[in-house]
Amino acid sequence: MAITLTPAAANRIRSYQADSPGTLGLRFGVRKSGCTGFAYVIDMASEAGPDDHVFESAGVKVFVDADSLPQVDGTEIDFASQGLNQQFVFRNPNVEDACGCGESFSTRA
Template identity: 60%
Template sequence: MSISLTPQAAARARQFLSDQPGAQGLRFGVKRTGCSGWGYEVDVAHSISPEDSVFEADGVSVVVDAQSLPLVDGTRIDFVRQGLNQVFVFENPNAQAACGCGESFTTEADAVPG
């Protein structure tokens, strides 16, 4: 089980977390949303529960809840600048398909038998 950050993503996360009093790390997970089923969530982890998994990546604690972990295990998080936009990009080996807008994804477990 692992979550990794590129150096650019780690630098952005450290910068973001330094402005958050009491931050325990970066919370990474998924929720049901979008046209494909799952959407990524990235936020500040203000607490860590016993059910959470914590991954250390380049000086950043990445906290993942137990329900999200099977869907994001192995994900590599990058941070890219595209013109005036800055965004986290997720390379998730569990994502089998993504919607056209790139906001959500499906997994093999979500596939409906044809």
């Protein structure tokens, strides 16, 4: 499988890259958090790690560490704007359960 970006997400990441010269793309993964298990982590990637899997979608590279990949493989990342609120939205086919506040999730992996 892979990590994919919608055109809106790719455009937003490109704007972050324009503001941060030298970045390679998006770093996407998870960390242990909350009552359900994991929370998403996103940042701009300044270098590739030795265990990174690199996906390219809509002309943007997405770096995922090997430990995070089982929880996020197949995820589509979107970027949504509603009024003053803007955020990345994750459509992850691996999610089995999420906490009520949306802070954390668990997967089948």
